[in-house]
């Protein structure tokens with residue numbers, strides 16, 4: 612039998628990131644062990660994050676991207692800690708990797724899990740099965756702008772934060788979302804902007820969307836303003852399939868989506884460099900949750916779902932499907948952390964997931 616060993620860089624980073632990455636690694640190693648040697652993982656852990664910042668003044672080493680480049684994938688935890696300003700920790704690590712490796716497509720699936728209570732499910736028996744596609748390289752997160760302390764005299768500081776929308780950037784993410792919509796049973800793509808109020812970049816986005824849509828007559832489309840889409844998430848969830856939006860809008864909508872599915876702790880994500888020139892990065896949507904860090908209470912399902920997205924990317928779709936089945940079997944059996952109404956700790960859920968790998 613041919614053994615394929617995948618080189619994975621693990622970056623637990625901050626807070627509950629450590630607990631959920633450890634959980635995900637345990638589940639992936641158990642999966643590999645059960646494969647009879649068909650595949651395996653060679654892990655290298657990078658101790659970057661807020662602690663590293665306290666010791667070195669940097670969230671990651673200066674040569675960090677060079678060191679990550681040879682890996683098949685990056686498995687990430689969460690970034691952010693009260694001792695470091697949030698914009699410093701985010702730009703110093705997570706965004707440095709996403710932008711440095713041109714991971715321009717951020718995929719955030721949202722769906723119900725058996726046994727998990729949702730504010731939507733109690734209201735009606737809707738099915739929830741969406742993928743939020745987030746433009747991950749420009750938009751509101753382009754890092755453009757500046758502050759002028761002296762602009763208007765004492766107390767009159769002025770700050771400018773610009774968004775960047777390029778035709779190439781809009782087109783590649785919109786095309787990516789159309790291709791994804793084509794693979795789904797409901798072939799529908801919803802594009803989200805605020806182009807009535809933001810008349811340059813988001814109008815460009817809308818124009819590109821219309822132009823690309825003409826090439827996909829088999830995909831139903833709609834353009835919706837972000838405020839209306841927030842309401843639609845709650846009121847007409849059954850009307851959505853794939854949702855594509857800018858960096859900021861999709862960030863907010865995907866948090867709303869995972870809360871509607873039951874908890875942010877369940878949400879998985881993939882930061883993809885679709886051309887595969889650089890490694891892609893897989894991480895739960897949630898942040899570092901300082902309030903519960905170190906208590907063994909973090910929900911590992913977002914991280915394990917992200918591991919499933921990583922398996923798909925590595926060319927192991929059957930193994931990815933096994934992980935998804937294990938997640939559903941675990942929640943259906945009522946082994947749930949507190950954020951979804953249970954009492955189990957991270958380790959108990961992890962053990963249940965490993966036990967359910969045969970399902």
Ligand code: GGG
Nearest residue numbers: 688689690894895896897898
């Ligand atoms: N695992 C995701 C994470 O650490 N998120 C922290 C955060 O603040 N992210 C902002 C963003 O996704 O733009």
